[in-house]
Amino acid sequence: MPAARVLAGRSIAIRLAASALFWSLLILLTAGLILSALYRDTTERAFDTRLLVYATDLASDLVTQGNPDQRELGTLGDPRFDLPLSGWYWQVGQPDARPRDLRSSRSLFGAELPGLVPPGDDSHFGEIRKGYRQGPEDRMLRLVERDIDLGEDGRYVVRVAGPADEIGAEVRRFIFSLTVTFGLLGIALGLTTLLQIRFGLGPLTKLRSALSAVRRGEAERIPGDYPRDIAPLAQELNLLLDTNREILDRARTQVGNLAHALKTPLSVIVNEVGTAPDEVAARVREQARIMRDQVNYHLDRARAAALAGTLGTITEAEPVVAGLVRTFERIYRDKGAAIAAAIPAGTRFRGERQDLEEMIGNLIDNACKWAAGRIEISADTVRENERAWLRILIDDDGPGLPEEARAEVLKRGQRLDETKPGSGLGLSIVRDLAALYRGTLTFERSPLGGLRAVLELPGDAG
């Protein structure tokens, strides 16, 4: 069935609703048909019983009054038998007698009731016969017929008829109320089905939102209990997530190992060529430098790729900055730069410690390269629309950077001053990492006179 296939593609809710609708309609329709048939049968039988009572009355009159010729057959206490062409008729007669002796109700108005069996057919003699026949004025009649054997007085046939549309009208009334009832029942069933679908498919909706939380990196696994039917699904999804994470970890480790493994031979090549002045050596040095930059870049990319799923971790900023300050004081001790850090306790970064170290490290490194003697690091937490942002400021008293050059330094591999050491990747790595955390890196003029780097990252106010 193409319709079913179309529906099957859409949604489980529609499938459930469609099949519930189909079966409800089928059952209601069948029940309606059976009920109305039963009712018609019952109504018919009740009608027949009434007709038979009249027929029995007539028969007993016939039997108890002696001479059939003087017999006064009554009106059966029902005025409709006297009303011309009322639809209610009786007729008593001897079908075999010559001349025919026929008596009938006044309502018949001289017309004759048709017989249920053809004249001369004795096969149903003695039975009470019932049936529909066309009566006067082509009205459909319900007819009951019985035979009375009066011995030597001969055989009589008593016929009583009533209008068949009375049965029909009653059955139609019944079908009408049945339809109304079943219609209401159908609507109630439909509503119940919708409620059931919503309730029944609830765990699926829950599963979906749990999964999308995993995709957004807000959760690592699918939590909670699920009904027996979809618990295996949730379990399989968790296993899949684990496998995925493992593959990612392995890939990351391998990229890391590869990159680190390449660096030693690269060192050997660079040192083997040394500072030889010839052209080949110069080209090898140049290519080795490109290789080193590429290795570093892809190493950073691999680290960044592992970010998804680690957004749940929280890092205290103060120890990170303190460790970096210790390190930079050693690296730049010959320069005699004074590095001051003022990080309030409880300033937290929503992310990995290593990434925070990498970002702040690169920024301090840059500041140290340019500073004349002072570097200041400060941080605070800013609330904005229910979200907390960690803002880290790194100031130096170096030459600073004109506004138009600030965008340039963020480009990959861009070095504004080739005389300073570095690959030119540091600041673009900071920007890329910050962007992965939906944070930003911007530059301003520092109150110390040099450059101020402003790093904004997801924070934690709790």
Place this chain on the structure above:
Amino acid sequence: MRLLVVEDDKNLNRQIVTALEHAGYAVDKAFDGEDGGFLGETEPYDAIILDLGLPKVDGVAVLNAWRRAGVKAPVIILTARDRWSDKVQGFDSGADDYVTKPFHMEELLARIRAVLRRSTGHASSEIVCGAVRLDTRSGRVAVGDNPVKLTSHEYRLLSYLMHHAGRIVSRAELTEHLYDQDFDRDSNTIEVFVGRLRKKLGVDLIQTVRGLGYLIEPARE
């Protein structure tokens, strides 16, 4: 000046050792953390170059063990791991400098000179004692304005004494710091070199302190 190089890559180890010997240092080498750790703890090195990714014992563990055992020699970490978190860990473990691979040999040599200078309390790359000037960067020695040509052994001896000017240096200490492990140590050779140095310099710089060793008076500012 005697140095130790702990690096597991044979080629790189050879290159560094050759470059350092060429620059006038006595150099010992180790290829794994176990040997390197042992040498660093037992021999009196003036500086150590330590790779972090070492077989048997990790470089950071070796460095931690040295510092716990009271090894004071400046350590330069040489590694491919260039994240700031690695550097912070390295410095916090007691490293004095950090060089990331791939590196230029000149850079490593400059860093070694810098840590040696710092560890002996000299601020510049040129050490002056009386009329004698020693440029640690170029390895040149001059008396007044006249350059003096020295053999590598003579240079090492003079350099060590000048780095530690103002302190009596024993013959045994000189032997330990001027020659690598495999050198046939005969204390008489020290006297021979001192004699040759005195002749070449032509000034009364190196004093003999009987029974104790040698002494160079520090520069008077």
